[in-house]
Amino acid sequence: MNKESILIKLEDIVGKDFATNSSEDLYIYSQDPGASIPRHVDFVVMPGTSVEVQEIVKLANQEKIPIVPMGGGLTLSGLIIPVKGGIVLDMKRMNQIIEINPFSRYALIEAGVTTGQILSHLNDNYPDLQPPIPDAPPSATVAGNMLIHGSGYLSQRYGGHGAMINGLEVVLANGEICKLGSCAVSDYWFDRGPIPDFIGLFISAFGTMGVITKLSIQLFPKPKMRDIIFGLMSDPKDLPDLLLKITATGYAEDILLGKQDKPEWMKGYVFIMTYITGDSEEDIDRQTKTLKRIYRKSNARFMKAPEKMRDLYLDKPIFAAGAADFRKGGGFEYVGAFMPLEKIPEAYEKGADIARKYGITPTLGSRLIGGVHTIVMFFSYSFNRANPQDMENARKALYETNKLALELGGIPWKAELEGQRLILEKMDTSYNKLMKTIQSTLDPNGIMNPGNWEVK
Numbered sequence: 001m002n003k004e005s006i007l008i009k010l011e012d013i014v015g016k017d018f019a020t021n022s023s024e025d026l027y028i029y030s031q032d033p034g035a036s037i038p039r040h041v042d043f044v045v046m047p048g049t050s051v052e053v054q055e056i057v058k059l060a061n062q063e064k065i066p067i068v069p070m071g072g073g074l075t076l077s078g079l080i081i082p083v084k085g086g087i088v089l090d091m092k093r094m095n096q097i098i099e100i101n102p103f104s105r106y107a108l109i110e111a112g113v114t115t116g117q118i119l120s121h122l123n124d125n126y127p128d129l130q131p132p133i134p135d136a137p138p139s140a141t142v143a144g145n146m147l148i149h150g151s152g153y154l155s156q157r158y159g160g161h162g163a164m165i166n167g168l169e170v171v172l173a174n175g176e177i178c179k180l181g182s183c184a185v186s187d188y189w190f191d192r193g194p195i196p197d198f199i200g201l202f203i204s205a206f207g208t209m210g211v212i213t214k215l216s217i218q219l220f221p222k223p224k225m226r227d228i229i230f231g232l233m234s235d236p237k238d239l240p241d242l243l244l245k246i247t248a249t250g251y252a253e254d255i256l257l258g259k260q261d262k263p264e265w266m267k268g269y270v271f272i273m274t275y276i277t278g279d280s281e282e283d284i285d286r287q288t289k290t291l292k293r294i295y296r297k298s299n300a301r302f303m304k305a306p307e308k309m310r311d312l313y314l315d316k317p318i319f320a321a322g323a324a325d326f327r328k329g330g331g332f333e334y335v336g337a338f339m340p341l342e343k344i345p346e347a348y349e350k351g352a353d354i355a356r357k358y359g360i361t362p363t364l365g366s367r368l369i370g371g372v373h374t375i376v377m378f379f380s381y382s383f384n385r386a387n388p389q390d391m392e393n394a395r396k397a398l399y400e401t402n403k404l405a406l407e408l409g410g411i412p413w414k415a416e417l418e419g420q421r422l423i424l425e426k427m428d429t430s431y432n433k434l435m436k437t438i439q440s441t442l443d444p445n446g447i448m449n450p451g452n453w454e455v456k
């Protein structure tokens, strides 16, 4: 590869200020805040338009250089660190909110729009609408989160975020710009459309299928009031019964669970937070009474939380970053695994065992998705980035946790390379074959984030 001539071509496409291969600029892109080992980056490019993305993809095809699309780079599992070198395509300049449609309740945005940006835009201009966003830091992009099928405070009621994509504009690996969803037929980006649905190809694909330049996401009405019913349970075995009863009421907007050894008062308990919404105090009171009864009958104790704590958790999205750095060393990664509900008690027990084995404070949690059709289980490991042994322990714990999730019938979410390999090993061979056929058809030169979802 002639790096100098490629840099000149990249600069011609995006302008001198937005393409680089200087080592100071590449350094930060060679790593992420998780436990992955830093890897080599050849170029960083920040396109400003879909046409510029198209030109970059065409160039990458000619030169056979890998492209790694990146949003906020906050996935933690190394997904935006190139496996085989190449161009990191930092999408943050493409940050236009193109349209808010308050009737069909969608937002059409460019791929670099952050979760903080869409939230404040709606708060300022459409105070009755709310976006589906995660509890991640506000510099995470909406696209990055939707494309990894993330979840957030609206997911128990409305489903996972990947399912809330109405339409995409994609630059395919061959450089063609393609629209998917109702926008392929209509001026309105209101639905995936009653046409063959290919949007799923780009979800959980980690940039291996193409570069998303625009997307339409569903928006939801904002409730007048929101409250939390806190509870404590000493035996996780009672969780499935409790969760089935809560979800059957239809009251819960969000259900979050946590079990951790720190702070001391939480040790030995599963912490339950059921969020409810309503139009009036009476509405909230009625739901609260029903839920307290359900907690009692399922061996959970209702807990009156201090106002300060209640206010902290009522702020949606919650400030999860504050709780991530137990180790005080700036390192944090978790296996999030999509799990069947009945395996949750075992996941809590065995997850804590893995953490203790590697000298890490057990920090476990879960969020329900789509009325208990899935539960995402978080096995979190914080580590001191300045301590190589600490990081190695976290990597070992993450690996064992991926194996545990698969053994329990779950599937690791936004899995790092090792996790992806374990999933592929367990995957039905015909699914493997189909993936390979699609990959090689769309991307014969293997330029799209190669090394990820690498089917042998």
Ligand SMILES: Cc1cc2nc3c(=O)[nH]c(=O)nc-3n(C[C@H](O)[C@H](O)[C@H](O)COP(=O)(O)OP(=O)(O)OC[C@H]3O[C@@H](n4cnc5c(N)ncnc54)[C@H](O)[C@@H]3O)c2cc1C
Binding pocket: 068, 069, 070, 071, 072, 073, 074, 075, 076, 079, 080, 091, 111, 134, 135, 136, 137, 139, 140, 141, 142, 143, 144, 145, 146, 147, 148, 149, 150, 151, 152, 205, 206, 207, 210, 211, 212, 213, 320, 321, 322, 324, 449
């Ligand atoms: C403290 C903390 C709390 C978190 N809480 C949550 C939570 O509640 N829910 C949740 O879901 N996640 C959570 N996360 C995980 C993660 O931060 C978020 O999901 C985040 O939204 C990911 O977005 P991103 O822009 O950082 O994606 P990135 O890491 O930049 O990208 C994610 C993946 O998408 C691909 N990609 C990005 N942009 C494009 C594009 N334009 N075209 C094609 N592929 C693309 C990338 O290649 C990569 O594979 C949390 C993380 C932290 C650190």
